Amino acid sequence: MxxxxxxxxxxxxxxxxxxxxxxxxxxxxxxxxxxxxxxxxxxxxxxxxxxxxxxxxxxxxxxxxxxxxxxxxxxxxxxxxxxxxxxxxxxxxxxxxxxxxxxxxxxxxxxxxxxxxxxxxxxxxxxxxxxxxxxxxxxxxxxxxxxxxxxxxxxxxxxxxxxxxxxxxxxxxxxxxxxxxxxxxxxxxxSGWKPVGTVRTITRSEGNVIYTIDDEPALDVIIKYTGTPKELSGSNDIISVASEFPMQLLRDDAPSVLRAPLFANKADRSIVCAGSLPQGSKIRFSLPPDFxxxxxxxxxxxxxxxxxxxxxxxxxxxxxxxxxxxxxxxxxxxxxxxxxxxxxxxxxxxxxxxxxxxxxxxxxxxxxxxxxxxxxxxx
Structure with a gap:
């Protein structure tokens, strides 16, 4: 061909x-x-x-x-x-x-x-x-x-x-x-992204919508962990967070996979990711790869x-x-x-x-x- x-x-x-x-x-x-x-x-x-x-x-x-x-x-x-x-x-x-x-x-x-x-x-x-x-x-x-x-x-x-x-x-x-x-x-x-910090739990989610992490509003957890502005101005802020601090979905039977937020809902402090994060699943945040x-x-x-x-x-x-x-x-x-x-x-x-x-x-x-x-x- x-x-x-x-x-x-x-x-x-x-x-x-x-x-x-x-x-x-x-x-x-x-x-x-x-x-x-x-x-x-x-x-x-x-x-x-x-x-x-x-x-x-x-x-x-x-x-x-x-x-x-x-x-x-x-x-x-x-x-x-x-x-x-x-x-x-x-x-x-x-x-x-x-x-x-x-x-x-x-x-x-x-x-x-x-x-x-x-x-x-x-x-x-x-x-x-x-x-x-x-x-x-x-x-x-x-x-x-x-x-x-x-x-x-x-x-x-x-x-x-x-x-x-x-x-x-x-x-x-x-x-x-x-x-x-x-x-x-x-x-x-x-990917090359490396996990850092403590293991956290998705305590409430529906498909790819994450409501709470460790029983705290998901958006607030991300803001606290990443040091981003308390009130995100739009989707570009979430994209910026996604590029630097994606979440690693930990799995017992396979290597971890990354999940990144695409949208934030300021009303209920939820986040929408490109892929599912099942309720009860364990995650760690990540840092970018080395050179x-x-x-x-x-x-x-x-x-x-x-x-x-x-x-x-x-x-x-x-x-x-x-x-x-x-x-x-x-x-x-x-x-x-x-x-x-x-x-x-x-x-x-x-x-x-x-x-x-x-x-x-x-x-x-x-x-x-x-x-x-x-x-x-x-x-």
């Missing part, structure tokens, strides 16, 4: 780069498109559709190809993958739960391929990313192969979208289902390369809070990961990530970098 990445700051620029990429006879069948909410993503979607290209797309909180970070731009990974080796499924949530439609997508994948692999993107600011994983797990079991992320909207916190050829939704799922027998897929989810995090990420990628030495293309779902915390280092991290395989890479900064740590199965994460490595196998 051949893959090419393109970038532009308008539909016209993407159209030009698309034609240039196809000038040598390259005929892409599949596009992974990550587009700023500032762009006309519907126009770019239609442009790709007019070329007969299947689109897997999401809006972003920043986008990139290789180590080249975008600002209000569009990035597209073009692949000439055999159409028999993939299918694209789109579903609005509607009156059903995200978990319900994730179950449906899992069943479709099982019917389509003996060994399905799922790459999923979700729209909707209030979506609990954990329910996506739970719905897929309900059908696939813990051994399913699942990757993905929650769409962003450049920190406006108004609406996030996923889209495909004749579809866009601010509250639905777009899923790329791959034939794992013909497309070798591996991945890695890594050696890039070396650790590259070392982890090299372990993945031992089992998948070649890659046709790379897709990265990296948390927006990770970008805020690492600053310019995040570009270096992306570039180093790309260079492990020296293959075209596309990615975006999102509001939650799905991926697999080296020592556990797939999970929903925050403040994490989730990488997907693709290699088409011809038989």
């Amino acid at each position: 051949k893959a090419k990445s393109i970038k532009g700051k308008s539909p016209a620029a993407i159209a030009t780069h698309l034609q240039e990429s196809m000038a040598d006879g390259f005929k892409p069948t599949l596009a992974v498109a990550f587009i700023s909410i500032k762009q006309d993503f519907e126009a770019i979607n239609k442009l790709l559709d007019a070329q007969g290209i299947i689109v897997f797309g999401a809006t972003t909180a920043g986008e990139f190809i290789d180590g080249d970070l975008g600002d209000g731009s569009a990035v597209v990974l073009l692949m000439d993958m055999n159409p028999a080796y993939f299918r694209l499924e789109c579903m609005h949530t509607g009156e059903r739960t995200t978990r319900d439609i994730a179950q449906d997508i899992a069943r479709i994948g099982q019917e389509a391929f003996e060994k399905p692999v799922f790459v999923v993107a979700s729209g909707g600011l209030s979506t609990d990313g954990e329910t996506i994983v739970e719905g897929l797990d309900d059908v696939l079991g813990a051994d399913g192969a699942i990757f993905g992320g929650l769409a962003g909207d450049d920190f406006t916190m108004k609406a996030t979208y996923v889209f495909s050829n004749q579809f866009n939704s601010d509250n639905g799922l777009v899923t790329l289902i791959l034939d794992g027998e013909h497309v070798q897929v591996s991945g890695l989810a890594t 050696d995090i890039i070396d650790q990420v590259v070392a982890d990628c090299k372990q993945i390369k031992e089992t998948q030495p070649e890659a046709d293309a790379l897709i990265m779902f990296s948390c927006f809070a990770r970008h805020m915390s690492l600053g310019p280092l995040v570009s270096e991290e992306i570039d180093h990961v790309k260079n492990v395989w020296n293959s075209p890479l596309v990615g975006f900064f999102c509001y939650g990530e799905i991926g697999k740590a080296l020592t556990s199965h797939h999970d929903f994460h925050n403040n994490t970098c989730s990488l997907v490595v693709l290699k088409e196998v011809t038989q």
Whole structure:
């Protein structure tokens, strides 16, 4: 499979780069498109559709190809993958739960391929990313192969979208289902955040809404621990807290996963996170990674390369809070990961990530970098 990445700051620029990429006879069948909410993503979607290209797309909180970070731009990974080796499924949530439609997508994948692999993107600011994983797990079991992320909207916190050829939704799922027998897929989810302080208990919660921690209002606990202003001025304050002091959800049977707040409710002092924090669960706050995090990420990628030495293309779902915390280092991290395989890479900064740590199965994460490595196998 051949893959090419393109970038532009308008539909016209993407159209030009698309034609240039196809000038040598390259005929892409599949596009992974990550587009700023500032762009006309519907126009770019239609442009790709007019070329007969299947689109897997999401809006972003920043986008990139290789180590080249975008600002209000569009990035597209073009692949000439055999159409028999993939299918694209789109579903609005509607009156059903995200978990319900994730179950449906899992069943479709099982019917389509003996060994399905799922790459999923979700729209909707209030979506609990954990329910996506739970719905897929309900059908696939813990051994399913699942990757993905929650769409962003450049920190406006108004609406996030996923889209495909004749579809866009601010509250639905777009899923790329791959034939794992013909497309070798591996991945890695890594964060680097380190737990600090005492263990605390989530004493009241409903899904991804946290009301009390140690029987104190959740927002007040965060303000006290992080030293942020007593009255937060808006969602950007919570995003700032999320980037520096995410919560680690401690688990007996698996490594901890990160949870970051997205919204604060000043009336009842609750917080809304991108993923669930079950009532009774234990947490610790975290500090940002050291500067050696890039070396650790590259070392982890090299372990993945031992089992998948070649890659046709790379897709990265990296948390927006990770970008805020690492600053310019995040570009270096992306570039180093790309260079492990020296293959075209596309990615975006999102509001939650799905991926697999080296020592556990797939999970929903925050403040994490989730990488997907693709290699088409011809038989």
